[in-house]
Amino acid sequence: ESVFSHVAHAPEDPILGVTVAYNKDPSPIKLNLGVGAYRTEEGRPLVLSIVRKAEQQIVNDMTRVKEYLPITGLAEFNKLSARLIFGADSLAIRENRVTTVQCLSGTGSLRVGAEFLAKHYHQRMIYIPHPTWGNHPKVFTLAGLNVKTYRYYDPTTRGLNFQGLLDDLGSAPSGAIVLLHACAHNPTGVDPTLTQWEQIRQLIRSKGLMPFFDSAYQGFASGSLDADAESVRMFVADGGELLVAQSYAKNMGLYGERVGALSVVCKTAEVAGRVESQLKLVIRPMYSNPPIHGASIVAFILKDRSMYNEWTVELKMMADRIISMRQQLYDALRSRGTPGDWTHIIRQIGMFTFTGLNSKQVAFMTKEYHIYMTSDGRISMAGLSSKRVPHLADAIHAAVT
Ligand code: PLP
Helix, strand or coil: CCCCCCCCCCCCCCCHHHHHHHHHCCCCCCEECCCCCCECCCCCECCCHHHHHHHHHHHHCCCCCCCCCCCCCCHHHHHHHHHHHHCCCCHHHHCCCEEEEEEEHHHHHHHHHHHHHHHHCCCCEEEEEECCCCCHHHHHHHHCCEEEEEECEECCCCEECHHHHHHHHHCCCCCCEEEEECCCCCCCCCCCCHHHHHHHHHHHHHCCCEEEEEECCCCCCCCCCCHHHHHHHHHHHCCCCEEEEEECCCCCCCHHHCEEEEEEECCCHHHHHHHHHHHHHHHHHHHCCCCCHHHHHHHHHHHCHHHHHHHHHHHHHHHHHHHHHHHHHHHHHHHHCCCCCCCHHHHCCCCEEECCCCHHHHHHHHHHHCEECCCCCEEEHHHCCHHHHHHHHHHHHHHHC
16 A cells, blocks of 8 residues: 555645646637636737747857856846846946845745745735735745735725725734735736825835735736836835845746746845845755746847847737737627626736636636636636637626626
């Protein structure tokens, strides 16, 4: 008998499990709106042409070798990533108060940042929005932090519960860490306005809370890399400290390459240097050092003005297609006379629409229409195409009537 015979079968991941179920469905009309990955109008994954171009040049460059990167990753990539999120003219960068380390996409950056905080920060309480990306509580708990939630979403308006957010952060213990989605909040698609961000910033700074930004969708929300970084830049501009986890999964379509960065903005260059030395102690026993290929692609694109510009055009094209899917779905429901207010479909931003459909309605749509999504009613607009809008609208209509 196996020594592992007592091991229970674990449940599927609630998000990735949707794709597992989708793959098993033989129906020709099936539609996967579960996972947050961009698809073309033809429903196919997209490799950006700028990524192909960079990759080809990298592959053809015979001087490039496959040596280990340093523990902190590709130095050029780190420098360019900090500039991308904080802005080229960032005072914190000029003052050398930022330390940036290459990590395994957004998830890995969150995990390294969280383990650093658990080891070296005086407060282990982290407040995450309710709801949030399903992996957040697991990443932070396993890193050694105590997870609490703050109110974020108001189901009645399908918008922000701003007062609830202020109340909950206002009563958080001093020094608590606060996880903030930099833009395109997942799963709700609801972001604070800039005026609300300013109020959040004032509250966080006045209470000495520690902001930890999760930036998984820079450029994907509005189509503008700068606009989507505004929230983070407001917090950097006040001179205070913070952490940011960046992912290139969505905005460069580098999902499986696992490219991301963790930045810690500190008060002084001296502190930043010591923080970096401790980040290395977190990373070394975890995976030694990060992979070289994806980070080389990103650095290649970010450092060359014309390649960077080409990237922004492709990025905007993806963002615009998603925005157009919102309008098309909204129009299709209107034309069917589907009961309810569906304006949130066009109000929410980023990759997801938080439809407001409950788990029973979701189960009905999966069973009767072969449409796959997470049970909280979140649909990935990036998985939708003009051709499939009528099918989805029919299913939603049937589910709510
Ligand atoms: N954070 C949020 C809010 C996300 O939605 C995601 C991906 O879905 C991630 C982080 C991490 O993604 P990755 O690790 O692929 O960069």
